[in-house]
Each structure stands twice: as structure tokens, then as C-alpha cells.
Amino acid sequence: MNHPVSPLTPAELGFRMPAEFTPHDACWMLWPQRPDNWRYGAKPAQAAFVEVAAAIAESETVFVGVNDDQYENARNRLPSHIRVIELSSNDAWMRDVGPTFLTHPDGRLAMVDWEFNAWGGLHGGLYFPWDKDRRIRRKIADMLGIERFIAPLVVEGGAIHVDGEGTLITTEECLLNPNRNPDLDRSEIERLLRAYLGVETIIWLPRGCYQDETDGHVDNLCCFVAPGEVALTWCDDERDPQHAISREALAILEAASDARGRRLTVHRLPMPGPLTIAEAEAGGVDRLSxxxxxxxGDRLAGxxxxFYIGNSVVVMPRLDPAHDDAARAILERLFPGRRVIGIDAREILLGGGNIHCITQQQPAARPCRP
Known part of the structure; x- marks a missing residue:
């Protein structure tokens, strides 16, 4: 469905990005397959993706987009109640290549179509080409019959987190990186974020997690768990570079006020590891230029x-037996109305991200259909 292009921004039209912890209609994912990112032809990663999709499907409808040559394999491996659709991609990071959904007070659903350059383009990007990824947002807009706002800004979904009440958290390391928007300064980027997401207050953290190959996505470091409350990756080892990053972020978050004038409550989640790639794991990945x-030996940004917040579940990664139970207990306390499901997610981490990175929530709304 083609909507007329509006000269007004989403915010001027009354749209905003809702918080992840508010109700969803669905969750969108993609199927991993590229052998230069996922070891052994992505078969171990596919098993992990199946577990994540099945866990989220307890809570809401799950769509998994698949390239044509993997459609039959994915359909046979995923539970029958999960919706498998042909949706070509270059890789499987739906959080970043998929749409950022918006809602309107009248019940309409829309989306932002950001520019995408594979986390840095030809200056530090993670793969080439990314042409299929750039078409995913338009395809989903057509499937759902919703309005698509094309934003003149390179942004990945993992680079932003909102509380749904006017506050956004991001990192300077990512959005101010010259490989994203070299011609825009901070004030111009803030103006566009406000215009396309309906936010008012933007909290900038200097850096993301140590050695995060996305140039410091905020969703690997910090996220909203409720209005006025955030979870933050925490490291007590002063010898670890993550120690300084976490404390720097804590100081900024505790000094900040959100769009409603609240001071933020920060909940510390212990960092797993530190984790590194084993020789056998690296040996299973194709080497392409x-x-x-x-x-x-490469450090993993575990x-x-x-994690992913579903309607009735929270799906978290299991990454380190020494810390998995403690992290789960904290999440159970933060989400008392949801069941916390742990997934063995090392195979996802080996590809460069985790459960939040491979998912994108579609908020509850009333899509405008012809």
C-alpha cells in the first residue's frame, strides 16, 4: 500500500516510538545463514534462533524472514505456529535493519525507515553489500499496509532506547561516529531524533560496551525496563576496560532527568565473562574480504x-554459568509480571550481537489498511 508522502514529520503528526515494555502485536526476526559471520554454515546459530523465536512466541506472534534458498529449512526447523515469510536479507540483525515502529493516539501504526550502511559503510562497516537489508523496511511497510517515514539519518535500532514517555538514550560512540553521519553535528542529530521518534529529552552516554563491533550500541549497555528505570551492564573488575565504561555511564544516568522530570533509578546487571572466541569457533567461519x-582470542561484547521484553516473557541470554543465575534473578525482580526465559546464546554472540539485536518488536496498534 502506498501512502502519500507527508511534508510533516512523524512528531508533528502525533506519532511516537513506544517503549519496548508496552504491549506488542508481534516480533520480527531474520534467519541466519551467511558462512562468513556464522560458523559451520550458521547451523549452530540457527538452532539458537529457533529457541529464541519459540520463547517469544509464547508471548506474541513471531515473524521470521528467510532468504529463498533457506525457506524450506527454516520452515521445517521452526515451530509451526511461527510465521515464516520470504524476506531477503544480507544478515540476520533485525533490530538494526528492520523498522523502528511508531504509534499514534488514534491507534495507527507507522514506521521510520532510517538510512543503513552496515555499521559504518566502507569505513569500518561489518560486511558488504547491504542492499537487501536496506529494502527490508519498505517490504515490511508494504506487508502491514502502514505509513513509512524516510529519515535522512543513519541509525540502527540497537543505537536507541526509549521510555515511550519522551526520553531517549544513545551513545556518542555510535551516533556521533564519522562513519554514520559525518555531515551532521550533535544538535542536528538530536533535532532529527526528536522529529522522527517524538522524543523530547536525549541522554548521551559516551561509549557502549567494550569491543562492541557496532561502535557502541546502547542496547548492549543500557536499556529502559520501566518509566524512570534502566538496567546497566556492570563490571566490578577495575582491570577490565568495561569497569570505567560502566561507571562513566552510571554517573551520567544518575545525574540525568527524564522528559517527565524524574531522576533515573539504575539497576546493575553483572557482565558475563570476560568472554573470548575459542580457536575452534573461529575456525568454523569462512574468511572473506x-x-x-x-x-x-577476540573479545566478545557479552x-x-x-534481552527481549515480550508481552508475558523476558527472553535473556545465558552466557556464563558464573553469572547467569544472578542476572536472571535481577530480571525476575525487575519484571515480576513476566516469565524470564534463559536461552543459551553464545552462538548468537559469536556473530556479533545477541537476543535484542536479532529481534524487533511491533507495538500493539491498529494498522491502517486499504
Whole structure:
């Protein structure tokens, strides 16, 4: 369905990005398959994706987009109640290549179509080409019959987190990186975020998690769990570079006020590990010049903050037996009305992200159909 292009921004029309902890109609994912990012032809990663999709499907409808040559395999491996659709992609990071959904007080659903350059384009990006990824947002807009606002800004979904009440958190490391929007300064980026997401207050954290290959996505470091409350990756080891990053973020968050004038309550989630790529894991990945290499000993940006909030579940990564139970207990306390489901997510982490990175929530709304 083609909507007329409005000269007004989403915010001027009354749209805003809702919080992840508010009701959803669905969750969108993509199917992993590229052998230069996922080891052994992505078969171990596919098993992990199936577990994530099945867990979220307890809570809401799940759509999994699949390239044509993997459609039959995905359909046979995923539970029958999960919706498998042909939706070509270059890789499986739906949080970043998929739409940022917006809602309107009258019940309408819309989306923002950001520019995408594979986390840095030809200056530090993670793979080439990314042409299929750039078409995903338009395809989903057509499937749902909703309005698509094309934003003149390179943004990935994992680079932003909102409380749904006017506050956004992001990192300077990512959105101010010259490989994203070199011609825009902070004030211009803030203006566009306010215009397309309906936010008022923007909290900037300097850096994301240590060695995060996305240039410091906020969703691996910090996220809203309720109005006025955030979860933050925490490291007590002063010798670890993450220690300084977490404390720097804590100081900024505790000094900040949200759009409603509230001071933020910060909940600390312990960092797993530190985790690194094993030699056998790196050896299963194809080496191509067009993608980031996976090498033995590389630090993995593991984080328990990289979870998904569903309608009735919270799906969290299991990454380290020494910390998994403690992280789960904290999430159970933060989400008393939801069942916390732990998924063995190392295979997802080996590809460069985790559960939040491979999912994108579609908020509850009334899509405008012809």
C-alpha cells in the first residue's frame, strides 16, 4: 500500500516510538545463514534462533524472514505456529535493519525507515553489500499496509532506547561516529531524533560496551525496563576496560532527568565473562574480504542487557554459568509480571550481537489498511 508522502514529520503528526515494555502485536526476526559471520554454515546459530523465536512466541506472534534458498529449512526447523515469510536479507540483525515502529493516539501504526550502511559503510562497516537489508523496511511497510517515514539519518535500532514517555538514550560512540553521519553535528542529530521518534529529552552516554563491533550500541549497555528505570551492564573488575565504561555511564544516568522530570533509578546487571572466541569457533567461519574476520582470542561484547521484553516473557541470554543465575534473578525482580526465559546464546554472540539485536518488536496498534 502506498501512502502519500507527508511534508510533516512523524512528531508533528502525533506519532511516537513506544517503549519496548508496552504491549506488542508481534516480533520480527531474520534467519541466519551467511558462512562468513556464522560458523559451520550458521547451523549452530540457527538452532539458537529457533529457541529464541519459540520463547517469544509464547508471548506474541513471531515473524521470521528467510532468504529463498533457506525457506524450506527454516520452515521445517521452526515451530509451526511461527510465521515464516520470504524476506531477503544480507544478515540476520533485525533490530538494526528492520523498522523502528511508531504509534499514534488514534491507534495507527507507522514506521521510520532510517538510512543503513552496515555499521559504518566502507569505513569500518561489518560486511558488504547491504542492499537487501536496506529494502527490508519498505517490504515490511508494504506487508502491514502502514505509513513509512524516510529519515535522512543513519541509525540502527540497537543505537536507541526509549521510555515511550519522551526520553531517549544513545551513545556518542555510535551516533556521533564519522562513519554514520559525518555531515551532521550533535544538535542536528538530536533535532532529527526528536522529529522522527517524538522524543523530547536525549541522554548521551559516551561509549557502549567494550569491543562492541557496532561502535557502541546502547542496547548492549543500557536499556529502559520501566518509566524512570534502566538496567546497566556492570563490571566490578577495575582491570577490565568495561569497569570505567560502566561507571562513566552510571554517573551520567544518575545525574540525568527524564522528559517527565524524574531522576533515573539504575539497576546493575553483572557482565558475563570476560568472554573470548575459542580457536575452534573461529575456525568454523569462512574468511572473506567483504566481511569482518572472526579470530581466536577476540573479545566478545557479552552483555545480559541484550534481552527481549515480550508481552508475558523476558527472553535473556545465558552466557556464563558464573553469572547467569544472578542476572536472571535481577530480571525476575525487575519484571515480576513476566516469565524470564534463559536461552543459551553464545552462538548468537559469536556473530556479533545477541537476543535484542536479532529481534524487533511491533507495538500493539491498529494498522491502517486499504
Amino acid at each position: 567483504s566481511s569482518r574476520p572472526r579470530q581466536s 552483555s545480559y542487557v541484550n
